[in-house]
Amino acid sequence: MSLLSRRRLLRTVGTGLSTAAVGGAAAVAAAPAAAAAPREAPADAVGMLYDATKCIGCKACVAECTKVNDLAPDTELSGGLWQMPADLNPQTKNVIKLYADEATGRTSFVKRQCMHCVDPACVSGCPFNALAKGPQGIVGWDGERCIGCRYCEVSCPFEIPKFEWKQFNPRIVKCELCRHVLARDGQPGCTRVCPTGAVVFGRRDLLLADAKARIATSPGVYHQDRVYGEKEAGGTQVLYLSHVPFEKLGLPTLSERAIPAGTRHGGVLVKFVAFPVVLYGVFLRFFRRNWKVHEAEVARVKAEQGLEEQL
Amino acid sequence: MARAKPLAHPHESVINRWQRGVAVYEAPVLTPWFVVFLAMFVAGTVIAAFRLLGGSLAPFAAMTDAYAWGVWKTFNVMALTALGSGALAVGLASWVLGRHHLHTVMRTALVTSFLFYATGLLGLLTDVGRPWNFWNMLLPWRWNTESALWEVAFAMPVYCAAFLLYENGPMVVERLWHARSDRVRGWVRTWHPRIRKTYPFVVAGAYVAPIIHQSSLGALMVLAGHKVHPLWQTDLLPLLYLVQALVCGFGAVIVVLMTSCLVWRRPLDVKVLGELADLMSWTTLAWLALRLGDVVVRGRLGDAFALDAFSLLFLAETAVIATPALLLRSPRLRAVPRALYASALLACLGGLAYRFIPTTLAYAPGKGSTYFPSVPELVITLGLVATVVGAFSLVVKRFAVLPAPLES
Numbered sequence: 001m002s003l004l005s006r007r008r009l010l011r012t013v014g015t016g017l018s019t020a021a022v023g024g025a026a027a028v029a030a031a032p033a034a035a036a037a038p039r040e041a042p043a044d045a046v047g048m049l050y051d052a053t054k055c056i057g058c059k060a061c062v063a064e065c066t067k068v069n070d071l072a073p074d075t076e077l078s079g080g081l082w083q084m085p086a087d088l089n090p091q092t093k094n095v096i097k098l099y100a101d102e103a104t105g106r107t108s109f110v111k112r113q114c115m116h117c118v119d120p121a122c123v124s125g126c127p128f129n130a131l132a133k134g135p136q137g138i139v140g141w142d143g144e145r146c147i148g149c150r151y152c153e154v155s156c157p158f159e160i161p162k163f164e165w166k167q168f169n170p171r172i173v174k175c176e177l178c179r180h181v182l183a184r185d186g187q188p189g190c191t192r193v194c195p196t197g198a199v200v201f202g203r204r205d206l207l208l209a210d211a212k213a214r215i216a217t218s219p220g221v222y223h224q225d226r227v228y229g230e231k232e233a234g235g236t237q238v239l240y241l242s243h244v245p246f247e248k249l250g251l252p253t254l255s256e257r258a259i260p261a262g263t264r265h266g267g268v269l270v271k272f273v274a275f276p277v278v279l280y281g282v283f284l285r286f287f288r289r290n291w292k293v294h295e296a297e298v299a300r301v302k303a304e305q306g307l308e309e310q311l
Numbered sequence: 312m313a314r315a316k317p318l319a320h321p322h323e324s325v326i327n328r329w330q331r332g333v334a335v336y337e338a339p340v341l342t343p344w345f346v347v348f349l350a351m352f353v354a355g356t357v358i359a360a361f362r363l364l365g366g367s368l369a370p371f372a373a374m375t376d377a378y379a380w381g382v383w384k385t386f387n388v389m390a391l392t393a394l395g396s397g398a399l400a401v402g403l404a405s406w407v408l409g410r411h412h413l414h415t416v417m418r419t420a421l422v423t424s425f426l427f428y429a430t431g432l433l434g435l436l437t438d439v440g441r442p443w444n445f446w447n448m449l450l451p452w453r454w455n456t457e458s459a460l461w462e463v464a465f466a467m468p469v470y471c472a473a474f475l476l477y478e479n480g481p482m483v484v485e486r487l488w489h490a491r492s493d494r495v496r497g498w499v500r501t502w503h504p505r506i507r508k509t510y511p512f513v514v515a516g517a518y519v520a521p522i523i524h525q526s527s528l529g530a531l532m533v534l535a536g537h538k539v540h541p542l543w544q545t546d547l548l549p550l551l552y553l554v555q556a557l558v559c560g561f562g563a564v565i566v567v568l569m570t571s572c573l574v575w576r577r578p579l580d581v582k583v584l585g586e587l588a589d590l591m592s593w594t595t596l597a598w599l600a601l602r603l604g605d606v607v608v609r610g611r612l613g614d615a616f617a618l619d620a621f622s623l624l625f626l627a628e629t630a631v632i633a634t635p636a637l638l639l640r641s642p643r644l645r646a647v648p649r650a651l652y653a654s655a656l657l658a659c660l661g662g663l664a665y666r667f668i669p670t671t672l673a674y675a676p677g678k679g680s681t682y683f684p685s686v687p688e689l690v691i692t693l694g695l696v697a698t699v700v701g702a703f704s705l706v707v708k709r710f711a712v713l714p715a716p717l718e719s
Contacts (some may be wrong), residue, residue, distance in 0.1 A: 124457055125534045127454075128447040129455045145444060147444045148444070155534040157537060161376075165367060232705075252537060253537075254537060261485065265549075268456040280516055283518050286406075287407060293411060311420075311510065
């Protein structure tokens with residue numbers, strides 16, 4: 001290796017390292033965002049507590065939800081006679097389903113709607129923040145920002161958001177905790193009409209304390225003596241108590257890690273400034289070195305063969 | 312870097328058997344195959360137009376709320392842009408790592424990449440339900456920079472419309488020179504030096520952009536969490552998607568070059584092809600180390616050999632990816648065109664499978680729901696693929712893309 005090329009190599013490495021150092025410094029500066037602690041629910045976060053042992057399956061909440069949210073009742077299963085949604089769908093933000101174990105004869109109703117995650121995957125993935133956590137941690141949808149990519153449907157571990165496949169101006173339909181009437185009614189339609197108190201509305205921390213108190217009062221009644229949603233996927237603002245295993249009610253078994261945590265490799269500074277700048281610096285350094293070889297070659301070919309450069 | 316050194320001396324020739332891009336002048340544009348591709352393009356375009364102007368997605372797509380992403384996204388965008396990563400892979404090898412022999416195939420890589428990206432973006436446009444809201448891209452305060460999909464929606468069009476067009480620019484400018492109009496030539500005289508002067512600065516950026524968005528494509532499925540089978544679901548998906556893009560990039564360039572040489576009866580340059588295959592093989596081995604290492608570290612080796620449907624799928628996928636990489640370690644086989652072609656083809660198929668499976672076959676959102684693309688979905692998807700092939704055959708007949716020896 002000649003002296004010249006060694007010097008060039010040193011310079012290359014030197015430039016690369018200094019670019020890396022600048023980028024690294026920026027990365028360290030942005031590190032707090034990178035090593036983000038698990039996100040907490042806001043202090044005033046609201047939610048619901050659903051207690052499957054108290055639900056009688058009257059579906060008053062389903063009817064009221066449709067009314068408050070101005071949706072067309074889904075009457076398909078009943079042949080157009082009455083509202084009878086089989087599951088959540090673009091007309092149904094809230095549904096009551098029945099679980100029945102034929103062997104043991106054990107049954108339970110379950111109410112399904114958006115869980116209003118503390119750190120929602122749908123919000124993390126939504127390109128223009130059409131889905132966003134608003135006041136009190138409610139996950140709401142903004143039609144002006146939604147491009148209809150349906151990433152929320154792909155990312156939601158509870159499979160809650162529904163898309164109006166048949167509409168010309170399709171919306172993402174999901175429970176928004178009746179945020180449009182909260183100021184007037186103080187609570188969503190479903191909790192307001194529930195006759196047995198199976199679903200109640202309130203601040204998340206108070207609901208969680210309530211749920212734990214119920215478990216303490218009647219030990220052994222509730223599945224695993226625990227509250228579903230306290231820790232699942234980083235916590236949800238809607239909490240569940242049940243006498244049957246949660247997975248039987250369609251509530252997936254999830255780890256305590258919030259789903260977006262696996263995608264947060266540094267903040268915006270690391271991802272879109274430090275990392276690209278370092279890469280660019282390194283590439284440019286090598287590129288310019290090889291560009292000189294290329295130019296010499298172009299000159300030689302032109303002299304020998306009379307041919308122009310082709311880039 | 313050590314391998315590039317012998318060529319780094321300015322007085323040593325880096326010219327190989329394939330020396331320059333030469334248009335396929337002798338072949339007519341309008342061939343029966345071209346008509347077929349054109350018909351597929353028209354069919355796809357007509358259906359896409361009906362879907363976009365007519366409104367709702369429902370009558371056209373078999374997608375459901377459970378399988379909310381169909382082949383337009385999962386195949387045309389997430390899988391096929393891997394084949395469009397030739398510009399990245401060959402560019403890094405030739406311009407950054409100094410494999411100067413590969414310069415002659417850059418144009419082939421650039422045209423291929425542009426076409427795969429452009430059609431992928433058309434697929435994306437057809438897929439989104441509220442495309443009119445794309446104007447939000449103009450309002451930076453509405454960007455969700457945390458979203459991998461925002462990153463894809465932002466960086467892919469920029470890469471395709473700015474970087475890839477710029478990189479394909481010299482080819483077009485050079486063609487304009489032959490228009491023999493003084494006005495055009497004056498324009499070329501102004502612009503060609505400008506492109507040359509800015510070239511290293513812009514093109515270095517052209518390698519940064521795809522590195523970010525190809526890994527973002529992998530990050531997309533990380534957010535799908537437990538819905539993706541644990542053999543595929545890992546926080547390493549971004550890196551695995553990126554490295555697989557490099558593999559497919561090399562593979563696609565080999566396949567495109569060899570197919571072109573076969574179709575238009577051009578001599579091969581086994582040295583260049585062998586070098587591409589060598590790089591592809593090493594990249595694949597690196598990918599396999601990452602992939603298998605990840606499965607082991609996450610303690611999923613048991614799942615891999617459980618011999619259920621997913622385990623068999625995993626083993627088959629790994630075999631299809633590993634076979635060409637191992638075969639191509641043999642320098643003797645790299646010099647056999649038939650072996651090279653078959654291996655590169657297999658590598659592309661394996662890469663496409665790896666990038667497609669987590670979004671569909673190993674994606675199990677709800678029990679009881681299935682997805683198989685509808686006829687209109689398939690017509691559009693295949694129409695976009697036909698567009699790539701047809702447009703490529705058109706471009707190489709009008710522009711100096713495909714490499715040729717000088718004696719002709």
